[in-house]
Amino acid sequence: MTPETRVAEFDAADPLAHYRDRFTLPGGVIYLDGNSLGALPKATGPALQQVIAQQWGEGLIRSWNSAGWFEAAGRIGGKIAPLVGADRDEVIACDSTSVNLFKLIAGALAMRPGRRVILSEPGNFPTDLYMIAGLEAQGLATRRLAERHRLTEALDGDVALLMLTHVHYKTGAMHDMAALTRAAHDAGALVLWDLSHSTGALPVDLNGVGADFAVGCGYKYLCGGPGAPAFAFVARRNHDTFQQPLTGWFGHASPFAFSDDYEGAPGIERLQCGTPPVLGLAALEIGVDLIAEIGVHRLYAKSQALSEFFLESLMAHGVELELVSPPQAGKRGSQLSFRTPDAYAICQALIARGVIGDFRAPDVLRLGFAPAYLSFADMAGAARHLAEVLTSGEWQRAEFQERAAVT
The missing domain is CATH 3.40.640.10 (Type I PLP-dependent aspartate aminotransferase-like (Major domain))
Structure with missing residues (x-):
């Protein structure tokens, strides 16, 4: 059984799933940059x-x-x-x-x-x-x-x-x-x-x-x-x-x-x-x-589960990127970081697909897992998009466009 076939089961069993409705999240976006700017609570406005x-x-x-x-x-x-x-x-x-x-x-x-x-x-x-x-x-x-x-x-x-x-x-x-x-x-x-x-x-x-x-x-x-x-x-x-x-x-x-x-x-x-x-x-x-x-202990437990599920999903797609975050979930915060010389271009290609993570110089693709509003379906979707970006060569076109813009 692949990770994607278990998404519905995991999201149905998630005790924090209903909190997603307490945030404003644009359609068609998987937001993995909450470790830079958290999503907007609906009550704030x-x-x-x-x-x-x-x-x-x-x-x-x-x-x-x-x-x-x-x-x-x-x-x-x-x-x-x-x-x-x-x-x-x-x-x-x-x-x-x-x-x-x-x-x-x-x-x-x-x-x-x-x-x-x-x-x-x-x-x-x-x-x-x-x-x-x-x-x-x-x-x-x-x-x-x-x-x-x-x-x-x-x-x-x-x-x-x-x-x-x-x-x-x-x-x-x-x-x-x-x-x-x-x-x-x-x-x-x-x-x-x-x-x-x-x-x-x-x-x-x-x-x-x-x-x-x-x-x-x-x-x-x-x-x-x-x-x-x-x-x-x-x-x-x-x-x-x-x-x-x-x-x-x-x-x-x-x-x-x-x-x-x-x-x-x-x-x-x-x-x-x-x-x-x-x-x-x-x-x-x-x-x-x-x-x-929501409770910090519950949030951290879910973030660990999300990040582990994301890594499993990447493996299922055959994605191999150098993980620079600690491999043990209990020794890292609510994020996963990967090192690749093409990190910036890959990040831009993901953003073009609606998967918003971020880049940290010189070579780190950083994905944040804010469990208050992320789902296991988000993890599966982000892993699929990343795999497609890498296999399709989209990241090479994104890199070319960025270089053209700054020359």
Whole structure:
């Protein structure tokens, strides 16, 4: 029995199948790029319209109080907290992932006087490394990179902060958070985890592993929309010693006292900086509520099943591509990545067929599995299209067209 003959059986037995109807998905599209931008929840449009027409249009400035705009960042952060194994007063939804990285890196350096080294790995997501570069330019930090199998060896008395992405954006490989956090603490360093490819996709236990800091974005698996606010986590034990380097007025203890002198708000509220983006937060809250309703453990179980079924389907079609994601489902995030010199052209040919994945330079075809709205029929269809693209030579025509367009 081939994988395709079992599609109907698998989809009928899927306890999450009905959630697909809670998302807007265009006809004729198999969307395998939810790890870059999550699909639109159907409830988001009406919710935003209500915020625009009633809260903004009718309530005007009064809605900061009457509609809870002031509390939105903390309220939504509190809803994200259980998804990442944190307490509600340890997470806040604000700013972008990049801005939050800067805050936490700079704050961690201040908590480890005499240490300047930020340890990470080559190939980490660029913005994570770029934020270190900005602090290096100011003479505040020194970047050290070590391959993932040598990270513990690179931890010494100069390291102030170990900063890693839990699930690698390109390969989907997952770090052992508990072991690395413990090793960093043993060396006297703090730990910052980037959860951008983890939050809403797989279980995370920040407090269980003893993490100090974390960031994550709102527009991937949380389906908050393009440019959605990100979030930041600071373990409660660090609240009294962490100093916010971007001392904006919304992080002030009394922002409407309009004092000339900064006094940080207590706890996680100190992580705020400027005026929160109310519309962005409203859209993010819809996605967070929906993912929380489905349940991260159920989502991860389904994503593992989807990815395994996709690999079986590829084998059934005789497709041979180098898998750069870990072959064991439990050691990767909700994606599969394949290495081929023709990755870009293959990706473009798939998109032309309505199978939307993405390309990561120089040679990786990346397919994301967002289980809240994907089906086993999607997996079978995507595998068939990929096989046909490879055997028909369509990818060669797609590559030629792209090269012609850029010459």
